[in-house]
Amino acid sequence: MTTATPNQGMDPNPLLMWQPTDPANTEMNKFMVYVNNKHSLALQNYNDLWQWSVDEIELFWSAVWEYTNVVSSIPPSGPVVDGSLPMDAFPAWFPSARLNFAENALWCKDPTKTAIIATGELQSKPHRISYADLYSRVRQCAKAMRKAGVVKGDRVAGYIANCPEAIVAMLAASSIGAIWSSTSPDFGTIGVLDRFSQIKPKLLFSVNAVVYNGRPHDHIQKLNKVLEGLNMVEKVILIPFVPSQPCEASSVNKGSTWADFLATSGESVSTFASSSLPPQEQELIDFEPLPFNHPLYILFSSGTTGKPKCIVHSAGGMLLQHKKEHILHGNLSSNDILFQYSTTGWMMWNWLVSGLTLGATIVLFDGSPFKPGPSALWDLVEQENVTAFGTSAKYIQAIQDADYKPNQHHNLKHLHSVYSTGSPLKPESFDFVYEHIKKDLLLGSITGGTDICSLFASHNAALPVYRGEIQCRSLGMKIEAWTAPNKPVVGDSGDLVCSRLFPCMPVYFWDDPENKKYKSAYFDNYQGVWYHGDFVWINPNTGGIVMLGRSDGTLNPNGVRFGSAEIYNIVDTYTEVEDSLCVGQTLKDGTDERVVLFLKVAGTDKASLAVAAKTNGSATEAEKQVLDAPLDADLVNRIKTHIRNQLSPRHVPAFILKTTDIPYTINGKKVEIAVKKIISGQTIVPSGTLVNPESLDLYYNIPELQQ
Numbered sequence: 188m189t190t191a192t193p194n195q196g197m198d199p200n201p202l203l204m205w206q207p208t209d210p211a212n213t214e215m216n217k218f219m220v221y222v223n224n225k226h227s228l229a230l231q232n233y234n235d236l237w238q239w240s241v242d243e244i245e246l247f248w249s250a251v252w253e254y255t256n257v258v259s260s261i262p263p264s265g266p267v268v269d270g271s272l273p274m275d276a277f278p279a280w281f282p283s284a285r286l287n288f289a290e291n292a293l294w295c296k297d298p299t300k301t302a303i304i305a306t307g308e309l310q311s312k313p314h315r316i317s318y319a320d321l322y323s324r325v326r327q328c329a330k331a332m333r334k335a336g337v338v339k340g341d342r343v344a345g346y347i348a349n350c351p352e353a354i355v356a357m358l359a360a361s362s363i364g365a366i367w368s369s370t371s372p373d374f375g376t377i378g379v380l381d382r383f384s385q386i387k388p389k390l391l392f393s394v395n396a397v398v399y400n401g402r403p404h405d406h407i408q409k410l411n412k413v414l415e416g417l418n419m420v421e422k423v424i425l426i427p428f429v430p431s432q433p434c435e436a437s438s439v440n441k442g443s444t445w446a447d448f449l450a451t452s453g454e455s456v457s458t459f460a461s462s463s464l465p466p467q468e469q470e471l472i473d474f475e476p477l478p479f480n481h482p483l484y485i486l487f488s489s490g491t492t493g494k495p496k497c498i499v500h501s502a503g504g505m506l507l508q509h510k511k512e513h514i515l516h517g518n519l520s521s522n523d524i525l526f527q528y529s530t531t532g533w534m535m536w537n538w539l540v541s542g543l544t545l546g547a548t549i550v551l552f553d554g555s556p557f558k559p560g561p562s563a564l565w566d567l568v569e570q571e572n573v574t575a576f577g578t579s580a581k582y583i584q585a586i587q588d589a590d591y592k593p594n595q596h597h598n599l600k601h602l603h604s605v606y607s608t609g610s611p612l613k614p615e616s617f618d619f620v621y622e623h624i625k626k627d628l629l630l631g632s633i634t635g636g637t638d639i640c641s642l643f644a645s646h647n648a649a650l651p652v653y654r655g656e657i658q659c660r661s662l663g664m665k666i667e668a669w670t671a672p673n674k675p676v677v678g679d680s681g682d683l684v685c686s687r688l689f690p691c692m693p694v695y696f697w698d699d700p701e702n703k704k705y706k707s708a709y710f711d712n713y714q715g716v717w718y719h720g721d722f723v724w725i726n727p728n729t730g731g732i733v734m735l736g737r738s739d740g741t742l743n744p745n746g747v748r749f750g751s752a753e754i755y756n757i758v759d760t761y762t763e764v765e766d767s768l769c770v771g772q773t774l775k776d777g778t779d780e781r782v783v784l785f786l787k788v789a790g791t792d793k794a795s796l797a798v799a800a801k802t803n804g805s806a807t808e809a810e811k812q813v814l815d816a817p818l819d820a821d822l823v824n825r826i827k828t829h830i831r832n833q834l835s836p837r838h839v840p841a842f843i844l845k846t847t848d849i850p851y852t853i854n855g856k857k858v859e860i861a862v863k864k865i866i867s868g869q870t871i872v873p874s875g876t877l878v879n880p881e882s883l884d885l886y887y888n889i890p891e892l893q894q
């Protein structure tokens with residue numbers, strides 16, 4: 188466990204930015220009335236409700252199941268979970284129930300209603316798919332998957348753009364009980380192989396090309412490279428995502444086009460065959476009735492060592508948690524049009540897809556949100572009457588920096604919520620949203636992560652919004668700020684922990700038979716209590732939350748999280764580089780960071796310096812010469828290009844700088860957090876566990892990192 192940074196500047200009396208006009212009419216308050224009646228309680232406010240939800244987890248989650256109308260082939264009976272067990276016992280939830288995630292996503296009462304609006308950069312007009320149409324496409328795709336030999340538990344992967352076919356394939360896989368996993372086309376070969384080679388997918392869905400930043404990028408070449416390392420894939424299904432680009436099945440190994448693949452279902456289909464028949468009048472999908480804990484998704488999170496963790500999320504956990512978040516916290520219903528800017532590689536994509544389980548319309552966008560200009564997403568909000576608009580703190584900052592004021596150009600009358608995630612939303616961005624987007628809306632700063640594929644602290648349509656704060660701890664999530672084991676604090680900063688079981692905990696990590704990796708990822712710091720790796724501050728007055736940054740080495744530039752191990756795996760292949768250290772530098776306003784990669788070039792270690800000292804005079808002179816010599820520009824460019832091509836453009840460090848020593852602990856671990864703090868402006872007292880504490884001096888006041 189780590190000591191929290193001091194809670195400088197935290198304001199226990201933040202400015203009130205917005206209040207709901209009719210809180211009694213929100214789903215949150217209606218739910219409170221529902222549980223009061225059902226369990227003869229007298230809960231008065233959100234705080235009471237939250238406390239009850241984390242004290243009585245069995246009653247709470249069972250009430251969420253009923254209130255949000257989960258569709259199940261066998262409804263739950265008997266115990267919900269053994270709530271007395273520690274979190275790292277990973278008990279089964281709702282063991283008697285049987286359900287299917289895809290069935291829940293396709294249940295919409297009005298089949299003519301639009302399920303998906305899909306668009307993106309350089310696309311002339313949005314593509315619309317009704318619930319009836321979605322149902323028939325999922326049926327065809329599921330039949331084709333079964334024909335291809337996909338069975339329960341198989342992995343089906345997407346190296347895929349944010350397009351309707353990704354959702355069709357995901358729902359088709361989950362209707363069978365296969366497990367879906369996706370990564371976005373900006374990922375390079377190693378990034379994809381490090382992920383998919385671990386989970387061994389049977390089918391791979393992909394696209395011919397993507398468009399980003401105003402131009403098409405061919406995807407086939409990258410796809411073929413990836414396939415060289417994925418010989419377990421039996422079929423690759425190629426979607427003609429960019430019509431102007433070639434899309435030949437023969438251009439990839441084991442390739443089939445989307446249309447040819449669907450045709451193997453035996454149904455006569457065209458690529459976008461549309462069906463207006465309601466599901467009950469169509470041939471029905473054969474939904475597998477599955478236990479609550481049956482795997483739905485595999486998501487990836489990379490750390491400071493080794494390959495990315497393959498986090499397996501359950502169908503029941505995702506369904507119940509996302510329904511709780513969308514319906515109770517977001518006050519969303521089937522009348523809503525939900526947009527979230529995301530790629531298929533971020534968990535917000537999974538979160539968006541769950542909007543289908545409410546019967547809402549979801550809006551997909553693929554490409555740069557700034558092309559052809561900063562109005563791109565706002566045109567969409569206006570044209571499609573988007574009611575809830577999800578984006579990142581970084582995006583809000585970017586339009587603010589561009590001095591783009593959406594309310595001067597757009598009629599946003601249908602918009603009732605804006606969500607922001609990825610990194611903390613700074614107080615000035617709250618001012619910007621209320622002044623230049625819309626006065627009367629719920630600004631939900633939300634936080635959670637890939638590890639839970641959902642939220643720990645979130646929006647709440649029944650509560651006021653205070654400047655700089657996340658509105659509340661989410662129902663059923665017993666999150667606290669701990670300064671030591673079992674020492675929760677309020678009004679002071681601490682480690683973000685979650686100390687009670689919740690149903691969307693990962694069911695397991697892939698290929699981790701004794702849950703060793705799983706336990707060490709979350710339960711090593713505080714025995715049996717989920718440690719999330721963030722610092723947090725809880726306001727005693729408002730109950731709001733402020734996120735204070737990572738307490739581990741996770742990198743988070745522009746709201747895109749990844750681990751330093753991915754960078755080390757690349758840099759380690761360079762013989763010119765003896766060692767490296769990759770850390771984030773928190774920017775002055777504390778809300779974003781840039782990645783800095785330090786290289787210790789071969790020949791600059793202490794022994795070599797001593798040799799140089801003999802030849803050149805004093806050791807310090809030799810050290811000075813080595814330090815003063817600039818890093819070879821060609822080496823820097825090669826590493827940057829390598830990272831860009833093999834991981835993704837989003838992984839490329841903002842700075843690659845030279846160092847002569849890298850701090851290590853006596854256990855042989857690179858000391859990332861201390862260096863991160865130093866380059867972010869803090870002074871560190873070296874811990875006694877360092878082998879070379881003097882090396883930390885090299886990281887103070889580095890000129891390049893002062894602007």
Ligand SMILES: CC(=O)CC(=O)SCCNC(=O)CCNC(=O)[C@H](O)C(C)(C)COP(=O)(O)OP(=O)(O)OC[C@H]1O[C@@H](n2cnc3c(N)ncnc32)[C@H](O)[C@@H]1OP(=O)(O)O
Nearest residue numbers: 372373399400533579581582608609634635636745746836
């Ligand atoms: C609840 C939770 O806690 C959950 C989460 O956090 S989930 C994660 C949430 N995170 C986010 O939403 C991330 C937010 N950030 C962003 O969306 C983007 O950084 C941004 C839209 C704000 C900025 O966009 P941008 O300026 O275009 O930069 P970015 O999108 O990062 O692109 C970086 C590079 O990748 C390239 N790129 C991106 N996608 C590409 C693709 N598909 N093909 C080729 N290149 C691509 C870009 O061209 C760019 O290249 P250059 O460096 O040559 O310019």
